[in-house]
Amino acid sequence: MSPRAPLRPLARILDARARGENPDAIEAANIRDRNAAMHDKSRARAESRLLLLVMAFCAAFLTIGIRMAALAGAEPDEPRAIVSGSRIQAQRADIVDRNGNVLATNLVTHALYSHPRDMVDPERAARELARIFPDMDEDRLLKQFTGKSAFLWLRRKLSPEQMQAVHDIGEPGLLFGPREMRLYPNGKLAAHVLGGASFGAEGVHSAEVIGVAGIEKALDDRLRSPDQLDQPLRLSLDLSVQAAIAEVLHTGMKLLNARGAASILMDAQTGEVLAMVSLPDFDPNDRPLPPTAGDPADSPIFNRALQGVYELGSVMKIFPVAQALELGLMNPDTMVNSSSPMQLGRFRVRDYRNYGPQLSVTDVIVKSSNVGTARVAAQVGPVRQQAFLKELGLLDASPVELIEAARARPLLPRKWSDIAAATISYGHGMSTSPMQLAAAYAAMVNGGYKVTPTLIKREAPPPRGAPVISERTSAQLRDMLRKVVEKGTARMAEVPGYHIGGKTGTADKQKPTGGYHKDKVMANFAGAFPMNDPRYVIVVSLDEPVETSGTEARRTAGWTAVPVTAEILRRVAPLLGLRPAEVEAHVPSKVTAVRN
Structure with missing residues (x-):
């Protein structure tokens, strides 16, 4: 611990008196030096505290920003999917004829859902959706958007044109969820053999594709088996x-x-x-x-x-x-x-x-x-x-x-x-x-x-x-x-x-x-x-x-x-x-x- 400096420089004062100088000037200079030292010390302490505060603020801001970016880049889960906590098996093996021609396959599409609480203009959203989808009722949509629901399914699957039209509305409360749907590229051909498929358990991230009739339902387990997804089911039919x-x-x-x-x-x-x-x-x-x-x-x-x-x-x-x-x-x-x-x-x-x-x-x-x-x-x-x-x-x-x-x-x-x-x-x-x-x-x-x-x-x-x-x-x-x-x-x-x-x-x-x-x-x-x-x-x-x-x-x-x-x-x-x-x-x- 350093010795404490005296408040008055007695040696210098006595020496100044001996030479006939004014000792008050020496004491005034000493006071100024002491005040300057105290000011510098206080300033350094304040600057250190301010730097710590700035660093803490920057860290908090950066953490919040990273979290917001992560949430913005992810699709929110439907409440039912969150509760279940189970992973949805969305994939399904192709079905082909005896010569390898595709009879049934999966196609990546999107579903449409909404978060009504995030909507900016629910009236315009209801009006535009009724225009894009004639089977939707504008009044019913508006009632749903202004109600208490936090989540609404609007469309299980969309065509690319429909998706673009909804995107052009520019409503942040209308969201898209990726999923796979079953596609039958030959239309009615072999319809009674194939039967058809639909969605089972579904969330906004994906939807389960299950058979509802025909061979799609009869061999549903085989078509959904994870170890056979890359092996098409080959039928005896000749297309x-x-x-x-x-x-x-x-x-x-x-x-x-x-x-x-x-x-x-x-x-x-x-x-x-x-x-x-x-x-x-x-x-x-x-x-x-x-x-x-x-x-x-x-x-x-x-x-x-x-x-x-x-x-x-x-x-x-x-x-x-x-x-x-x-x-x-x-x-x-x-x-x-x-x-x-x-x-x-x-x-x-x-x-x-x-x-x-x-x-x-x-x-x-x-x-x-x-x-x-x-x-x-x-x-x-x-x-x-x-x-x-x-x-x-x-x-x-x-x-x-x-x-x-x-x-x-x-x-x-x-x-x-x-x-x-x-x-x-x-x-x-x-x-x-x-x-x-x-x-x-x-x-x-x-x-x-x-x-x-x-x-x-x-x-x-x-x-x-x-x-x-x-x-x-x-x-x-x-x-x-x-x-x-x-x-x-x-x-x-x-x-x-x-x-x-x-x-x-x-x-x-x-x-x-x-x-x-x-x-x-x-x-x-x-x-x-x-x-x-x-x-x-x-x-x-x-x-x-x-x-x-x-x-x-x-x-x-x-x-x-x-x-x-x-x-x-x-x-x-x-x-x-x-x-x-x-x-x-x-x-x-x-x-x-x-x-x-």
Whole structure:
């Protein structure tokens, strides 16, 4: 500690007196020096305090500025998302067809929401939003913006044009949240297969995309699985074939004034579905709401190919004949009593026209005799008939990978009596779907083994299904189905070079209240091609068709479903890589003579 300086410099004063100088001047100078030193010390202390204050202020200002910048650059959370605290899984794997063409994918878009408390001009915001979105009500928006809500969802997804228009309003209380939405780039094509998707749990940062119908819902877990997001789900559909069938079927439905239509093209060996069309259809990008009243079939979201459970008529006749041949009860040339009408208890079975007293088993199919088929079914018996149809999958829901399949169960008689067996043999008294019919026909023509319909592309040939009939019986059935086209009820299905075979079916349409309509039918055709070595099965179904080119209205399948099938075959056979047999017969051999 330094010694304290004396208040008066006595030595200097005494020395000054000795020399005769004025000591008061020395004391005054000492006082000035002391005051200056005290002033400098006080100033230095004040400057230090001021510097500390400035530094503290700058640190606080910098901290607040950094925090404000961070908040401004981040999207605020919706209150519900904050409470849940869970991370939303927004991604979803693509869906492609068998050739890799995209059927469904995700697209980055934005949602629109608002913080009403941050709005500068809520009246203008409500007015401009009502102008951009005609479905929004200006008065309702203004009431919401001036209410007590701190957060409002305004739009789940926006187009780029809509987003720009909202941005141009310049309202700080209108905010955008990024998200992914499901996009179906082909519009209505394969709509009933894909089904559609929508938003599940959502926040302003992202939204969960979940399947709501079709394969999107049936395989939702697979499409959302984090370890398979980069692996597209490959379907068995062929987009070009699907488009061709949809176009032909739509044209046929309009020309024939049909209420609806459906078609399935299936690989006869593997059960893969290459095309499944149901009309009317819809755009899965804007999926309609399910109907709350009326006939479900009136809704475009109703899948006629799978959910449509109908009495299919004479296309069912092939099954009792197949069973009779397999059991050895008959052969293709066995003569069957075809006298019409056939008395069955208190009921009578009649044919469309009189075919005489007898028909061969082959002609029962070619001419489509109800009486002849009922006689064959009587030989088989109801117990064996029921077991055979069950083995073919016609009595159970289809196992195809669509969420709607489990609920589309066939309608069966309460008691499988002799009368029920007779009517079921020619397609009445039992209702099933075109999908199940296609799979059953595949077993009839592919050598006799059961196939399981699938919408997933098989990377390797599946193991052969259980045998339901022998190869010999299958060959006999192929011959009969070919004769139906050559000289029977499906002659208009003939397309030169492709050797299609099949069976027509015209069933009176049932009334919802019971009984049948007199002038409304379901017209069906089920067949396969090429019949010498069937690779594909095709089913075409028309709801209430009417052909009016002649003097009388014609509703039978031979005039309605069959010509549509022929046009489908002309369009899709080349797409499937099939060449007409006549052309192949003239292909030159690999050894060709040349002249030098």
